[in-house]
Amino acid sequence: MSNATQLRAAALDSLRAAAQDNKAWPYEEARKVIARYPTGFPDSGVLFETGYGPSGLPHIGTFGEVVRTTMVRRAFETMAPGVKTRLIAFSDDMDGLRKVPDGIPNPELLRANLGKPLTQVPDPFGTHSSFGAHNNARLQAFLDGFGFDYEFLSSTACYQAGRFDAVLRRILEHYDAVINVILPTLGPDRRATYSPFLPIDPVTGIVLQVPIVDRDVAAGTISYQRPETGETVTVPVTGGACKLQWKVDWAMRWVALGVDYEMAGKDLIDSVLLSGRVARVLGAEPPAGFNYELFLDAEGQKISKSKGNGLTIEQWLDYGPPESLALYMFQNPRKAKRLHFDVIPRAIDEYADFLGKYPDQPVEQQLGNPVHHIHEGTPPATDLPISFSLLLNLASVAATDDPAKLWAYVARQAPGTSPETHAELDRLVHHAARYARDFVVPGLQRRAPDAREAAALADLDARLAAVGPGADAEAYQFEVYEAGKAAGFDNLRDWFKALYETLIGSSQGPRMGSFIALYGLEQTRALIRTALAKDG
Structure with a gap:
């Protein structure tokens, strides 16, 4: 064994040992999966699953669950090296279409096919064989765009190919035990007609929610009365002739596929428990997992796709890189969080901060660093001489959304940088220009300084002139402090706030020394003169 190989093996052993008791939540979750196999893992490996309802397009919650x-x-793979893992992205595309989604072309085409499985509803976009196939393709393109490693499974394909048949017959065999799990959660009317099996009518093609009038376990069939005619119809529970009510369907899928891990939103806590009980009725242990909290809008209300009160993934990626979104998803998954435009800048700067700290951290801290999980253990090297918040302030004060103009300032502050040599910084410059244009500049309102503030600004102007152009940020920052102290600001935060409100137009802002170095000495002095003119 070569020295390089030995060093690599030693590093992996060290990583594995450190992961065993690391407190980062991915390792805590991975330990749940390991605990399922105290005597060793199966040759087939371990299966992770995420689910998707293809009646709509993929959204930011889809990204959150998959990432x-x-x-x-990946945490599991660190702790159990050599064990095969797979991630399934499962589409519930055999669900009946319940309503016509907003913003869809040719809505009358969907309206005429309400109740049918999504894979039997014509595609209103005219690009795929069905509405379900269209949205499945969008899901896969969405996941592929982020480079996720997954296997796609279609509910329709699994039902029709017989992949679920054995477990479907087991549900028929244990019919009473299964419905006794669900019935206590239903109202009296629904309880009287409930069946876990939803036959797909051979004539209309509609997924029916009807009482079952007869069951033949040996033949593997159920019978129901067609609502329109009262005719008794007998269909097999296998081969795609029926589908299951979703809580039983979820349990069936876990059992049939052998799912070891699946997380779900807090709103599905009761459903997870019920599906877990059904899985146990079928003789299987439900998967490990946890319930993540939901996202809130700017007013603290639950985000709803129908209300449109949230932030779309396209909007986030217009103003910030995908790594910042992944960081947002990593942090505090069990805590309800606001998902609005104003969280993006902080996420970007926090990501850069975590990335910068990573190389110098001991392995125990690296495993808890979000970038370790965002980049699957191999974070890239970073060279960002300017923070995103500082770029935002620059774009706001310069009143430009032209990245080329912003780069003129950046190159002066960080010689040797350019869009060609610093692609990551260039990406942030573009994001900052758009974000400042849309969210910062419209709200800026510079106020006039009071008498003490005006005197302090005049003093600062003289101090900056004495320092001269080309000084570093620390030299300018020193003079900012000195001017505030000379003006008698007992709490220098009040002085900084005055600078932000009179020079920039916001109650918060950057470290002034860094801003002056970036924006330019003469440009900053021009801001001071403009503020003093208001005082006059």
Whole structure:
């Protein structure tokens, strides 16, 4: 064995040992999966799953669930090296279409096919064989765009190919035990007609929610009365002739596929428990997992796709890189968090901060660093001489959304940088220009300084002139402090706030020394003169 190989093996052993008791939540979740196999893992490996309802398009919650599950999967691979893992992205595309989604072309085409499985509803976009196939393709393109490693499974394909048949017959065999799990959660009317099996009518093609009038376990069939005619119809429970009510369907899928891990939103806590009980009725242990909290809008209300009160993934990626979104998903998954435009800048700067700290951290801290999980253990090297918040302030004060103009300032502050040599910084410059244009500049309102503030600004102007252009940020920052202290600001935060409000137009802002170095000495002095003119 070569020295390089030995060093690599030693590093992996060290990583594995450190992961065993690491407190980062992906490792805590991975330990749940390991605990399922105290005597050893199966040759088939371990299966992780995420689910998707294809009646609509993929959204930011879809990304969150897949990226978080991937983090748990990679944590497991660190702790159990050599064990095969797979991630399934499962589409519930056999669900009946309940309503016509907003913003869809040719809505009358969907309206005429309400109740049918999504894979039997014509595609209103005219690009795929069905509405379900269209949205499945969008899901896969969405996941592929982020580079996720997954296997796609279609509910329709699994039902029709017989992949679920054995467990479907087991549900028929244990019919009473299964419905006794669900019935106590239903109202009286629904309880009287409930069946876990939803036959797909051979004539209309509609997924029916009807009482079952007869069951033949040996033949593997159920019978129901067609609502329109009262005719008794007998269909097999296998081969795609029926589908299951979703809580039983979820349990069936866990059992049939052998799912070891699946997380779900807090709103599905009761459903997870019920599906877990059904899985046990079928003789299987439900998967490990946890319930993540939901996202809130700017007013603290639950985000709803129908209300449109949230932030779309396209909007986030217009103003920030995908790594910042992954960081947002990593942090505090069990805590309800606001998902609004104003969280993006902080996420970007926090990501850069975590990335910068990573190389110098001991392995125990690296495993808890979010970038370790975002980049699957191999974070890239970073060279960001300017923070995103500082770029935002620059774009706001310069009143430009032209990245080329912003680069003129950046290159002066950080010689040797350019869009060609610093692609990551260039990406942030573009994000900052758009964000400042849309969210910062419209709200800026510079106020006039009071008498003490005006005197302090005049003093600062003289101090900066004495320092001269080309000084570093610390030299300018020193003079900012000195001017505030000379003006008698007992709490220098009040002085900084005055600078932000009179020079920039916001109650918060950057470290002034860094801003002056970036924006330019003469440009900053021009801001001071403009503020003093208001005082006059």
